[in-house]
Amino acid sequence: MVQLGSRLLKGYRGGHVVIRFALGGCTNRPFFRIVAAHSRRARDGKYLEQLGCLDPLPNARGEKVAGLNLERLRHWLGCGAQLSRPAEKLLGLKKATD
């Protein structure tokens, strides 16, 4: 029990909030969750809030489905969260040709 507590209540030195993709899904079937988390956390680890999702594989109609909770995104960007490069490209705040 004590060991569990120390993993969950981890305190980091430094680090900042980032909005990035957390990979989920199965073998040969990726699925990204757009997530606000501390930068020092594991990629798929405990996050502050899920802000949306992205399915990188096109569906039967040839579309890639992405959902974004814009209200909460605005909140975290207002709190000073950074964005990872793929997240910036998705939101169009970075040149897609990079």
Added chain:
Amino acid sequence: MAALGAWGTAVQRGRLWGAARALWGWRRPQRALGQDAGSAAEKKDAKPSFTDEAVQNLLYKMTGLDLQKVFRPVKQELKPPKYKLLTEAQLEEATKKAIKEAKEKLTMPPVLDEREPIDDVLAEDKILDGIETTKYIFTDLTYSIPHRERFIVVREPNGVLRKATWEERDRMIQIFFPKEGRRVIPQAVFKDEHLVTVFQQDRHEDILNMCIAQFEPDSADYIRIHHRTYDDIEKHAKYDLLRSTRHFGGMVWYLVNRKKTDGLLIDMIHRDLLDDATSLITLYHMLHPECQSAKEAEERKLQGVDLIKVFAKTESQKEGYIQLALQAYEEAMATTTGS
């Protein structure tokens, strides 16, 4: 990677889609009508709409209240029946409660005009042309906004950012905010060739219930399926299938608007529902005040059987059948009063 572009920041400036479309918010049609008050007031005087109180009263009277049919056993978990011993007064109270619940079950689904297709381009970014091979659909997942005002946009591979069509919108909203009884991709039974099979099995009510669960009331598919069903019922005179269900009002509205009321009138007279027949003709006069029978009825203040006779002479195509049915009815009345 596709981009939301400048539109992502435009969210800050507030909702692009406003309350300009009076059709939205169909759950409270009175409020929506009030928004463009000038034109709506003229429309109401010129032509009564489906939601008017007088029209709704007439349609509700015609729907009938067969408790046995309304509360007929729906497929559900098998439970042993419960028996209760009631006095006369308690039985009356239980019947009143049942009637109240039946009224709620019989609330008519809305009849709206077909929605106009959306084709609105928000941005054209030529630099994104050819970078992606597939299109991206972005959905705004903010929980508190109503589905009609939700932003759903599509970034095409050629860099164009456009609003999603109604079908894409319905699919995305069902993926992220699933509603019970609705599927992401509508079932194959809603196609025209399969509807024929459904009608042969006399399952009009079931297909209409499925249609209400699956489609929005102002979508093209909803209107098409309802019209096909009503046409089939009118062709084969199967009016009794929908009587005492919530679809009856919609069917009567459709038939009266297209002046195909003869079959229904004959059916009502055969079943000795003279009150319903007179309400039907009153509704017809409300919707087509310029027709001859309406003017005669207005002048001479006709009631009951006379109203039907005048209507049969002036407006109907099947005058002979209506006269025959009326004769049979009057003979039946004479024999019952005589004997």
